[in-house]
Amino acid sequence: MPELPEVETIVSDLRPQVQGRQITGVRSLSPEIWELPADVDGCSLILGTRVVAVQRRGKLIVIGLDNGWHLLIHLRMTGQLLLLPPAPAPRYARACFELDQSLALWFCDVRRFGRITVTSDLNTALGRLGPEPLSAQFDASFLARRLHFARRSIKSALLDQSVAAGIGNIYADEALFVARIHPATRACSLTGEQFQELAAAIKATLQCAINNRGTTVANYVDANGNPGHHQYALNVYRREGKPCPICETPIQRSRIAGRSSYFCPRCQPHNEAARAMPPEHRQRSTCQC
DNA sequence: AACCTCACCTGCGGGC
Protein backbone atom coordinates (compact mmCIF):
# COMPACT_ATOMS: atom_id res chain seq x y z
CA MET A 1 0.00 0.00 0.00
CA PRO A 2 1.41 3.39 -0.81
CA GLU A 3 3.06 4.92 2.25
CA LEU A 4 5.81 7.54 2.32
CA PRO A 5 8.52 5.51 0.47
CA GLU A 6 6.14 4.43 -2.30
CA VAL A 7 4.79 7.94 -2.82
CA GLU A 8 8.34 9.32 -2.74
CA THR A 9 9.36 6.84 -5.45
CA ILE A 10 6.39 7.81 -7.64
CA VAL A 11 7.00 11.53 -7.18
CA SER A 12 10.72 11.30 -7.92
CA ASP A 13 9.95 9.29 -11.07
CA LEU A 14 7.27 11.71 -12.22
CA ARG A 15 9.11 14.96 -11.54
CA PRO A 16 11.58 14.93 -14.45
CA GLN A 17 8.93 13.70 -16.87
CA VAL A 18 6.02 15.91 -15.85
CA GLN A 19 7.48 19.17 -14.54
CA GLY A 20 7.26 21.89 -17.17
CA ARG A 21 4.66 20.05 -19.24
CA GLN A 22 1.28 21.47 -20.18
CA ILE A 23 -1.96 19.69 -19.26
CA THR A 24 -3.78 19.54 -22.58
CA GLY A 25 -6.75 17.43 -21.52
CA VAL A 26 -8.51 16.23 -18.37
CA ARG A 27 -10.85 13.24 -18.32
CA SER A 28 -12.81 12.12 -15.28
CA LEU A 29 -13.88 8.48 -15.56
CA SER A 30 -15.08 8.09 -11.94
CA PRO A 31 -16.50 11.41 -10.71
CA GLU A 32 -16.82 10.16 -7.10
CA ILE A 33 -13.04 10.26 -6.54
CA TRP A 34 -12.98 14.06 -6.92
CA GLU A 35 -13.32 15.99 -3.68
CA LEU A 36 -13.80 19.55 -4.83
CA PRO A 37 -14.72 22.73 -2.98
CA ALA A 38 -18.23 23.93 -3.76
CA ASP A 39 -18.55 25.89 -7.04
CA VAL A 40 -15.13 24.74 -8.26
CA ASP A 41 -14.91 22.94 -11.61
CA GLY A 42 -11.72 20.91 -11.18
CA CYS A 43 -11.31 19.97 -14.83
CA SER A 44 -11.57 23.48 -16.28
CA LEU A 45 -9.31 24.83 -13.53
CA ILE A 46 -6.55 22.41 -14.51
CA LEU A 47 -6.97 22.41 -18.29
CA GLY A 48 -4.29 24.38 -20.13
CA THR A 49 -2.09 24.95 -17.09
CA ARG A 50 1.58 24.03 -16.90
CA VAL A 51 3.04 21.83 -14.15
CA VAL A 52 5.59 23.80 -12.13
CA ALA A 53 6.29 21.32 -9.31
CA VAL A 54 5.77 17.66 -8.38
CA GLN A 55 6.19 17.11 -4.66
CA ARG A 56 5.23 14.82 -1.79
CA ARG A 57 3.85 15.70 1.62
CA GLY A 58 3.18 12.66 3.83
CA LYS A 59 1.33 10.25 1.55
CA LEU A 60 -0.04 13.07 -0.62
CA ILE A 61 1.16 13.86 -4.14
CA VAL A 62 1.18 17.62 -4.63
CA ILE A 63 1.29 18.90 -8.21
CA GLY A 64 1.83 22.65 -8.46
CA LEU A 65 0.25 24.43 -11.44
CA ASP A 66 1.27 27.72 -13.04
CA ASN A 67 -2.12 29.34 -12.25
CA GLY A 68 -1.37 29.17 -8.52
CA TRP A 69 -3.58 26.15 -7.86
CA HIS A 70 -2.41 22.72 -6.68
CA LEU A 71 -3.61 19.30 -7.70
CA LEU A 72 -3.60 16.93 -4.69
CA ILE A 73 -3.72 13.18 -5.25
CA HIS A 74 -4.03 10.60 -2.46
CA LEU A 75 -3.61 6.97 -3.49
CA ARG A 76 -5.13 5.58 -0.25
CA MET A 77 -5.07 1.77 -0.54
CA THR A 78 -4.88 0.72 -4.16
CA GLY A 79 -4.36 3.92 -6.15
CA GLN A 80 -1.74 4.09 -8.89
CA LEU A 81 -0.35 6.98 -10.89
CA LEU A 82 0.97 5.82 -14.25
CA LEU A 83 2.73 7.59 -17.12
CA LEU A 84 1.35 6.04 -20.29
CA PRO A 85 0.11 7.05 -23.74
CA PRO A 86 -3.29 8.87 -23.72
CA ALA A 87 -4.92 5.70 -25.13
CA PRO A 88 -5.90 3.00 -24.51
CA ALA A 89 -7.17 3.48 -20.95
CA PRO A 90 -5.46 1.13 -18.47
CA ARG A 91 -7.52 -1.12 -16.19
CA TYR A 92 -9.38 0.67 -13.42
CA ALA A 93 -8.61 4.11 -14.87
CA ARG A 94 -10.43 6.78 -12.85
CA ALA A 95 -8.94 9.98 -14.26
CA CYS A 96 -6.59 11.00 -17.02
CA PHE A 97 -4.42 14.11 -17.27
CA GLU A 98 -3.24 14.40 -20.85
CA LEU A 99 0.11 16.12 -21.30
CA ASP A 100 1.75 17.53 -24.39
CA GLN A 101 3.93 15.19 -26.51
CA SER A 102 1.35 12.35 -26.47
CA LEU A 103 1.84 11.35 -22.84
CA ALA A 104 -0.74 11.06 -20.10
CA LEU A 105 -0.79 10.79 -16.33
CA TRP A 106 -3.37 8.12 -15.48
CA PHE A 107 -4.91 7.74 -12.05
CA CYS A 108 -6.02 4.12 -11.63
CA ASP A 109 -7.67 2.63 -8.55
CA VAL A 110 -9.39 -0.75 -8.20
CA ARG A 111 -11.23 0.12 -5.02
CA ARG A 112 -11.91 3.81 -5.66
CA PHE A 113 -10.65 4.83 -2.20
CA GLY A 114 -8.18 7.28 -3.71
CA ARG A 115 -9.00 10.97 -3.84
CA ILE A 116 -8.18 13.90 -6.13
CA THR A 117 -8.71 17.48 -5.10
CA VAL A 118 -7.60 20.97 -6.10
CA THR A 119 -6.72 23.84 -3.81
CA SER A 120 -5.29 27.32 -3.98
CA ASP A 121 -4.52 27.24 -0.24
CA LEU A 122 -1.89 24.57 0.30
CA ASN A 123 -1.24 25.47 3.94
CA THR A 124 -4.84 24.78 4.91
CA ALA A 125 -5.02 21.62 2.80
CA LEU A 126 -1.90 20.18 4.48
CA GLY A 127 -2.45 21.80 7.85
CA ARG A 128 -3.38 18.67 9.76
CA LEU A 129 -0.26 16.76 8.80
CA GLY A 130 2.53 16.34 11.33
CA PRO A 131 6.23 16.71 10.48
CA GLU A 132 7.99 14.74 7.77
CA PRO A 133 9.67 11.77 9.50
CA LEU A 134 12.85 12.27 7.47
CA SER A 135 13.16 15.95 8.45
CA ALA A 136 15.45 17.23 11.20
CA GLN A 137 12.38 18.48 13.06
CA PHE A 138 11.26 14.89 13.61
CA ASP A 139 13.43 13.53 16.41
CA ALA A 140 13.25 11.90 19.84
CA SER A 141 12.44 15.11 21.67
CA PHE A 142 9.59 15.89 19.27
CA LEU A 143 8.12 12.41 19.78
CA ALA A 144 8.56 12.59 23.55
CA ARG A 145 6.80 15.97 23.72
CA ARG A 146 4.05 15.00 21.28
CA LEU A 147 3.27 11.67 23.00
CA HIS A 148 3.95 12.59 26.61
CA PHE A 149 0.27 12.23 27.60
CA ALA A 150 -0.80 9.70 24.92
CA ARG A 151 -2.21 6.63 26.64
CA ARG A 152 -2.95 4.87 23.35
CA SER A 153 -0.61 2.29 21.84
CA ILE A 154 2.56 3.47 20.12
CA LYS A 155 1.33 1.66 17.00
CA SER A 156 -1.82 3.78 16.98
CA ALA A 157 0.25 6.94 17.49
CA LEU A 158 2.58 6.12 14.59
CA LEU A 159 -0.40 5.63 12.27
CA ASP A 160 -1.71 9.09 13.26
CA GLN A 161 -0.74 11.41 10.40
CA SER A 162 -0.65 14.39 12.77
CA VAL A 163 2.20 12.69 14.68
CA ALA A 164 4.25 11.74 11.62
CA ALA A 165 3.15 12.32 8.05
CA GLY A 166 3.54 9.30 5.82
CA ILE A 167 3.88 6.26 8.11
CA GLY A 168 1.39 3.45 7.50
CA ASN A 169 0.90 -0.10 8.72
CA ILE A 170 3.94 -1.65 7.05
CA TYR A 171 6.56 0.85 8.20
CA ALA A 172 5.05 1.28 11.67
CA ASP A 173 5.58 -2.44 12.30
CA GLU A 174 9.02 -2.46 10.70
CA ALA A 175 10.25 0.58 12.66
CA LEU A 176 8.92 -0.79 15.96
CA PHE A 177 10.80 -4.03 15.30
CA VAL A 178 14.07 -2.19 14.65
CA ALA A 179 13.50 -0.13 17.82
CA ARG A 180 12.60 -3.33 19.77
CA ILE A 181 9.32 -1.87 21.01
CA HIS A 182 6.13 -3.91 21.30
CA PRO A 183 3.41 -2.27 19.17
CA ALA A 184 0.85 -2.38 22.02
CA THR A 185 3.12 -0.42 24.40
CA ARG A 186 1.44 2.73 25.70
CA ALA A 187 3.05 5.67 23.89
CA CYS A 188 3.48 7.70 27.10
CA SER A 189 5.31 4.82 28.79
CA LEU A 190 8.28 4.87 26.39
CA THR A 191 11.61 5.86 27.93
CA GLY A 192 13.81 8.61 26.54
CA GLU A 193 16.14 5.96 25.19
CA GLN A 194 13.22 4.23 23.46
CA PHE A 195 12.11 7.50 21.83
CA GLN A 196 15.69 7.91 20.59
CA GLU A 197 15.71 4.41 19.12
CA LEU A 198 12.25 4.81 17.64
CA ALA A 199 13.01 8.10 15.89
CA ALA A 200 16.22 6.62 14.46
CA ALA A 201 14.43 3.40 13.47
CA ILE A 202 11.67 5.29 11.64
CA LYS A 203 14.22 7.30 9.65
CA ALA A 204 16.38 4.27 8.83
CA THR A 205 13.39 2.10 7.86
CA LEU A 206 11.85 4.73 5.58
CA GLN A 207 15.17 5.61 3.94
CA CYS A 208 15.95 1.94 3.34
CA ALA A 209 12.52 1.45 1.73
CA ILE A 210 13.02 4.51 -0.48
CA ASN A 211 16.38 3.10 -1.57
CA ASN A 212 14.51 -0.11 -2.45
CA ARG A 213 11.85 1.86 -4.39
CA GLY A 214 9.04 0.86 -2.02
CA THR A 215 7.26 -2.32 -0.91
CA THR A 216 5.01 -4.26 -3.27
CA VAL A 217 2.79 -6.72 -1.41
CA ALA A 218 -0.36 -6.24 -3.47
CA ASN A 219 -1.11 -3.32 -5.76
CA TYR A 220 1.75 -0.86 -5.52
CA VAL A 221 3.72 -0.06 -8.67
CA ASP A 222 5.82 2.98 -9.53
CA ALA A 223 4.94 5.56 -12.20
CA ASN A 224 6.30 3.23 -14.88
CA GLY A 225 4.30 0.23 -13.66
CA ASN A 226 7.22 -1.56 -11.97
CA PRO A 227 7.02 -3.12 -8.48
CA GLY A 228 9.32 -2.10 -5.63
CA HIS A 229 11.93 -4.32 -3.98
CA HIS A 230 11.55 -3.63 -0.27
CA GLN A 231 9.16 -6.60 0.27
CA TYR A 232 12.32 -8.76 0.23
CA ALA A 233 13.85 -6.72 3.06
CA LEU A 234 10.88 -6.79 5.46
CA ASN A 235 11.67 -8.12 8.93
CA VAL A 236 8.20 -8.72 10.38
CA TYR A 237 5.37 -7.38 8.20
CA ARG A 238 3.24 -10.25 6.85
CA ARG A 239 5.75 -12.76 8.22
CA GLU A 240 3.54 -14.43 10.82
CA GLY A 241 5.04 -17.78 11.94
CA LYS A 242 8.31 -17.15 10.10
CA PRO A 243 11.53 -16.88 12.16
CA CYS A 244 12.59 -13.50 13.52
CA PRO A 245 15.71 -12.44 11.53
CA ILE A 246 17.48 -11.70 14.84
CA CYS A 247 16.52 -14.49 17.27
CA GLU A 248 14.51 -16.94 15.10
CA THR A 249 11.48 -16.81 17.42
CA PRO A 250 8.32 -17.12 15.24
CA ILE A 251 6.86 -13.73 14.34
CA GLN A 252 3.44 -13.13 15.91
CA ARG A 253 0.45 -11.25 14.57
CA SER A 254 -2.24 -9.54 16.62
CA ARG A 255 -4.83 -6.85 16.03
CA ILE A 256 -3.60 -3.56 17.52
CA ALA A 257 -5.09 -0.16 16.74
CA GLY A 258 -7.53 -1.93 14.44
CA ARG A 259 -4.74 -3.20 12.21
CA SER A 260 -2.87 -6.45 11.77
CA SER A 261 0.36 -5.93 13.65
CA TYR A 262 3.43 -8.10 13.30
CA PHE A 263 6.20 -8.32 15.89
CA CYS A 264 8.79 -10.59 17.46
CA PRO A 265 7.58 -11.49 20.97
CA ARG A 266 11.16 -11.94 22.18
CA CYS A 267 12.91 -8.92 20.62
CA GLN A 268 9.89 -6.65 21.27
CA PRO A 269 8.65 -7.34 24.81
CA HIS A 270 6.36 -4.95 26.70
CA ASN A 271 8.30 -2.42 28.77
CA GLU A 272 7.82 -4.36 32.03
CA ALA A 273 9.25 -7.52 30.48
CA ALA A 274 12.07 -5.57 28.81
CA ARG A 275 13.36 -4.33 32.15
CA ALA A 276 13.53 -7.94 33.37
CA MET A 277 15.26 -9.17 30.23
CA PRO A 278 18.95 -10.09 30.56
CA PRO A 279 21.28 -7.73 28.65
CA GLU A 280 22.51 -10.39 26.21
CA HIS A 281 18.99 -10.64 24.79
CA ARG A 282 18.79 -6.91 24.21
CA GLN A 283 20.80 -7.08 21.03
CA ARG A 284 20.25 -4.40 18.45
CA SER A 285 18.45 -5.26 15.24
CA THR A 286 19.45 -3.57 12.02
CA CYS A 287 17.95 -2.63 8.71
CA GLN A 288 18.68 -5.26 6.04
CA CYS A 289 19.43 -2.58 3.45
C1' DA B 1 -9.75 16.08 24.10
C1' DA B 2 -8.43 11.63 23.15
C1' DC B 3 -9.30 7.56 21.29
C1' DC B 4 -11.93 3.78 19.13
C1' DT B 5 -14.96 1.64 15.60
C1' DC B 6 -16.90 1.47 11.33
C1' DA B 7 -17.86 2.53 6.41
C1' DC B 8 -16.02 3.17 2.12
C1' DC B 9 -14.67 -0.56 -2.02
C1' DT B 10 -12.99 -4.70 -4.65
C1' DG B 11 -10.01 -8.72 -5.41
C1' DC B 12 -8.10 -12.63 -3.62
C1' DG B 13 -7.41 -16.84 -1.13
C1' DG B 14 -9.01 -20.40 2.02
C1' DG B 15 -12.57 -23.53 3.44
C1' DC B 16 -16.20 -26.36 2.27
Add this chain to the structure above:
DNA sequence: TGCCCGCAGGTGAGGT
Protein backbone atom coordinates in the same frame (compact mmCIF):
# COMPACT_ATOMS: atom_id res chain seq x y z
C1' DT C 1 -15.51 -26.12 -9.89
C1' DG C 2 -17.91 -22.75 -7.50
C1' DC C 3 -19.74 -20.29 -3.70
C1' DC C 4 -19.15 -17.72 0.55
C1' DC C 5 -16.63 -15.38 3.86
C1' DG C 6 -12.87 -12.96 5.87
C1' DC C 7 -9.19 -10.04 5.06
C1' DA C 8 -6.32 -6.36 3.17
C1' DG C 9 -5.54 -0.95 5.36
C1' DG C 10 -5.80 4.92 4.60
C1' DT C 11 -8.91 8.13 6.03
C1' DG C 12 -12.75 10.55 8.07
C1' DA C 13 -17.21 10.55 10.35
C1' DG C 14 -19.41 9.61 14.31
C1' DG C 15 -19.66 7.64 18.84
C1' DT C 16 -17.84 6.95 23.68
